[in-house]
Amino acid sequence: MKSVATRNSNRTASPMRILLIWTLVSGLLFGLAEFGEPLDDIFRIARNKMREHNASGQVVVVGIDNLAQQEVGEWPWDADRYARMIDNLRAAGANRIFFDFPIKGLKNDPGSPRLVEALKDHPGKVHLVAAFSEAAATGKRIPLIPPPETRRFSHLVSTNVWINGYNIVWSGRYANRVGDLVVPSVPSVISGISGGVEEEFPIDYSIAMGSLPYISASEILRGDAVVSRVRGHDIVIGVNSNGIGNRYSVPGHGPSSSVFVTALAAETLLAGAPGTYGWWVPFLLALAVTAMMMRVSRTPLVLGMLVLLPTCALGLPFLLESAGHYTAIMPATVLMLGSMGHLAWRSHRQRFDERGMVNEVSGHPNLNALRAQGADTQDGLIAARIHNYAEAATALPVAAEKELVEQIILRLSLGNGGCKVYHGDEGIFMWLVPGTSINNVGDQLAGLSAIFRSPANVSGRLIDLGVAFGVDADPGRSIQSRMSSALLACQEAQNAGEHWRVYDPTKLEATEWRVTMLGELDAAIDNGEVWVAFQPKLDLLSGEICGAEALVRWTHPEKGPINPEEFITAAERHDRIEKLTEHVLNRAVQVAASLNRDGRKFDMAVNLSPRLIGHANLKPMVVQTLRRHGLPAERLILEITETAAMSSADAAMQELRDLRSIGLQLSIDDYGTGFSTLDYLKRCPATELKIDRSFVRMLVSSRSDRIMVNSTIELAHSLGEEVVAEGVEDNETLQLLGQMGCDKAQGYLIGRPMPFEALVEYLADHTAAQAA
Numbered sequence: 001m002k003s004v005a006t007r008n009s010n011r012t013a014s015p016m017r018i019l020l021i022w023t024l025v026s027g028l029l030f031g032l033a034e035f036g037e038p039l040d041d042i043f044r045i046a047r048n049k050m051r052e053h054n055a056s057g058q059v060v061v062v063g064i065d066n067l068a069q070q071e072v073g074e075w076p077w078d079a080d081r082y083a084r085m086i087d088n089l090r091a092a093g094a095n096r097i098f099f100d101f102p103i104k105g106l107k108n109d110p111g112s113p114r115l116v117e118a119l120k121d122h123p124g125k126v127h128l129v130a131a132f133s134e135a136a137a138t139g140k141r142i143p144l145i146p147p148p149e150t151r152r153f154s155h156l157v158s159t160n161v162w163i164n165g166y167n168i169v170w171s172g173r174y175a176n177r178v179g180d181l182v183v184p185s186v187p188s189v190i191s192g193i194s195g196g197v198e199e200e201f202p203i204d205y206s207i208a209m210g211s212l213p214y215i216s217a218s219e220i221l222r223g224d225a226v227v228s229r230v231r232g233h234d235i236v237i238g239v240n241s242n243g244i245g246n247r248y249s250v251p252g253h254g255p256s257s258s259v260f261v262t263a264l265a266a267e268t269l270l271a272g273a274p275g276t277y278g279w280w281v282p283f284l285l286a287l288a289v290t291a292m293m294m295r296v297s298r299t300p301l302v303l304g305m306l307v308l309l310p311t312c313a314l315g316l317p318f319l320l321e322s323a324g325h326y327t328a329i330m331p332a333t334v335l336m337l338g339s340m341g342h343l344a345w346r347s348h349r350q351r352f353d354e355r356g357m358v359n360e361v362s363g364h365p366n367l368n369a370l371r372a373q374g375a376d377t378q379d380g381l382i383a384a385r386i387h388n389y390a391e392a393a394t395a396l397p398v399a400a401e402k403e404l405v406e407q408i409i410l411r412l413s414l415g416n417g418g419c420k421v422y423h424g425d426e427g428i429f430m431w432l433v434p435g436t437s438i439n440n441v442g443d444q445l446a447g448l449s450a451i452f453r454s455p456a457n458v459s460g461r462l463i464d465l466g467v468a469f470g471v472d473a474d475p476g477r478s479i480q481s482r483m484s485s486a487l488l489a490c491q492e493a494q495n496a497g498e499h500w501r502v503y504d505p506t507k508l509e510a511t512e513w514r515v516t517m518l519g520e521l522d523a524a525i526d527n528g529e530v531w532v533a534f535q536p537k538l539d540l541l542s543g544e545i546c547g548a549e550a551l552v553r554w555t556h557p558e559k560g561p562i563n564p565e566e567f568i569t570a571a572e573r574h575d576r577i578e579k580l581t582e583h584v585l586n587r588a589v590q591v592a593a594s595l596n597r598d599g600r601k602f603d604m605a606v607n608l609s610p611r612l613i614g615h616a617n618l619k620p621m622v623v624q625t626l627r628r629h630g631l632p633a634e635r636l637i638l639e640i641t642e643t644a645a646m647s648s649a650d651a652a653m654q655e656l657r658d659l660r661s662i663g664l665q666l667s668i669d670d671y672g673t674g675f676s677t678l679d680y681l682k683r684c685p686a687t688e689l690k691i692d693r694s695f696v697r698m699l700v701s702s703r704s705d706r707i708m709v710n711s712t713i714e715l716a717h718s719l720g721e722e723v724v725a726e727g728v729e730d731n732e733t734l735q736l737l738g739q740m741g742c743d744k745a746q747g748y749l750i751g752r753p754m755p756f757e758a759l760v761e762y763l764a765d766h767t768a769a770q771a772a
Contacts, residue, residue: 080111389427693727
């Protein structure tokens with residue numbers, strides 16, 4: 001017969017192989033699908049910071065900044081100002097002048113002749129931008145090329161680059177195709193290094209942006225003495241002011257103007273064309289090292305490789321980038337991390353096979369051993385739980401806990417006919433009994449209960465032990481499930497003050513539903529099982545339907561309608577109410593917006609969970625929903641229960657005031673069930689009180705309820721609030737409320753909760769009936 005350790009080893013071999021396969025697949029996916037690109041970018045930023053250095057100074061940036069706009073005027077400028085800049089820069093000894101933006105509107109610019117003249121005076125020294133834009137709908141490229149008269153005395157350069165989803169330009173280009181022209185990029189012309197059309201090279205962002213020489217365009221236009229700063233240098237003119245021109249997120253620096261990215265790209269090529277290696281090069285190296293690790297069993301060598309792998313993953317890219325070579329390391333890193341996880345798991349399983357089947361305190365077989373031994377058993381399972389085990393163990397010296405466990409196991413063994421006892425943590429003990437004798441287990445457990453009435457003598461101290469037993473007699477389920485069932489029966493026996501209890505399998509379905517309900521709720525919201533019903537409200541003065549209350553409903557495909565109190569309470573208790581509220585709010589506002597479009601003034605009330613009062617996301621959620629559907633804020637009513645409103649802290653009360661400030665209405669629901677004070681009602685920013693149905697139901701027959709409702713109406717009116725009576729089910733109650741001056745009524749007499757389509761028909765019928 002195979003040992004438990006052997007069976008465990010065989011069971012874990014397959015999962016370990018699966019882990020290796022998934023590690024390899026994950027690494028390939030990170031490379032082929034570029035899943036690891038964001039992480040690669042983060043590590044590259046860190047390496048850039050580590051090897052930060054200054055620019056060569058060959059490229060000087062001239063910025064059209066705030067100062068220049070203040071002195072010259074808002075950008076874009078007339079062409080004659082660019083002509084003056086060209087003349088002044090060339091007079092100061094500048095080598096070549098590059099514009100980083102297309103100069104638009106030259107055909108209609110009165111200063112164009114002056115620009116052409118400046119270009120003619122400095123032939124071949126000025127480079128103008130030829131760029132393209134992409135039509136949003138078709139993706140077609142629209143070229144923007146300077147007119148022929150300017151191209152006669154200048155050269156064209158391109159500035160188009162690829163921007164990722166984070167607005168970062170990681171790579172420059174050697175050239176672009178603009179219309180029928182192949183136009184080199186600014187960095188390519190400055191450095192003299194050329195490449196293919198739209199061929200990219202990585203930009204070296206370890207060059208400190210602050211080390212780029214910079215001059216404001218205002219200094220150039222004034223003709224200030226800038227000779228020493230521009231003589232012999234290449235000049236890149238660009239926009240450097242918030243709100244104008246292109247701005248990119250420069251890694252490690254934050255948002256910056258595109259001219260600095262162009263300058264850094266030029267500085268990169270001035271240091272030599274950077275080399276790039278595909279992600280597969282380090283991936284293959286990592287795969288080779290991983291294969292060696294899998295074949296090696298000597299611990300020192302494996303540990304050495306574990307140290308070598310992360311060192312290479314972090315240090316090798318640093319050395320390569322310092323030499324101007326770039327590669328993506330994340331696919332290789334994923335492979336290495338997976339292989340290290342495999343080795344750690346293999347080591348852990350080996351130790352577990354040796355020690356994982358034994359309880360460390362007592363040395364007896366633990367519950368892992370029971371899981372392995374009882375995987376295919378048909379025997380009955382009994383669990384014993386010592387209620388006060390933690391207290392008893394705490395009261396004893398550390399070394400005495402083992403003696404306590406030994407006495408417990410001795411007593412259990414004496415009373416269970418010599419069955420092997422498995423020792424779990426926190427006072428849990430289990431054993432298996434033959435299926436043929438499980439029906440007679442009651443006598444055995446009664447005897448054990450009697451044995452445990454006597455205190456245990458541990459290290460000279462008398463310890464009273466309280467015990468409860470749970471039985472699982474259903475061999476048709478997994479051993480893990482049966483162990484949980486037996487422990488649940490223990491808990492039920494303890495709660496009921498009984499010595500033992502047999503687990504009832506009929507409770508399994510209800511237990512499973514409680515456990516899985518919240519997990520199904522999110523999916524039910526997404527697939528439409530959770531929907532919104534609308535109960536109409538009647539204006540008692542006009543006799544018109546003035547609004548409705550949105551009520552959430554869940555129609556389960558198998559269980560049918562689910563009690564709203566059941567899933568709403570569970571969602572609140574487990575902090576899942578926000579998504580449910582957002583779903584109801586969105587649908588309610590959508591319906592209210594559609595009903596208000598034809599001129600009808602129709603209010604929509606939505607219940608607000610106490611858990612969301614003061615929640616940071618509440619106000620943005622409400623504001624965004626109103627804007628999304630175009631519903632005026634005054635048509636939305638948020639209902640909070642009286643008890644929840646009274647228990648709100650000052651910060652939450654301020655949140656209610658903030659909600660009220662955007663124009664929506666606030667209603668105190670279930671009024672009369674709490675203990676509101678007049679001072680509280682004055683402070684609460686409510687616009688409406690809803691009298692609880694328990695008072696409205698007895699309005700006709702109970703004098704005290706009539707007094708309470710009447711005084712509530714008068715109080716609310718004195719505070720400038722309206723009153724809604726809910727639970728109206730007969731005409732006599734409705735008439736009495738009207739006589740008392742109640743503003744609105746809601747209940748089965750007016751209408752039951754209904755779907756949106758039924759609400760539309762109901763409103764049409766009610767309008768027709770009024771007209772008749």
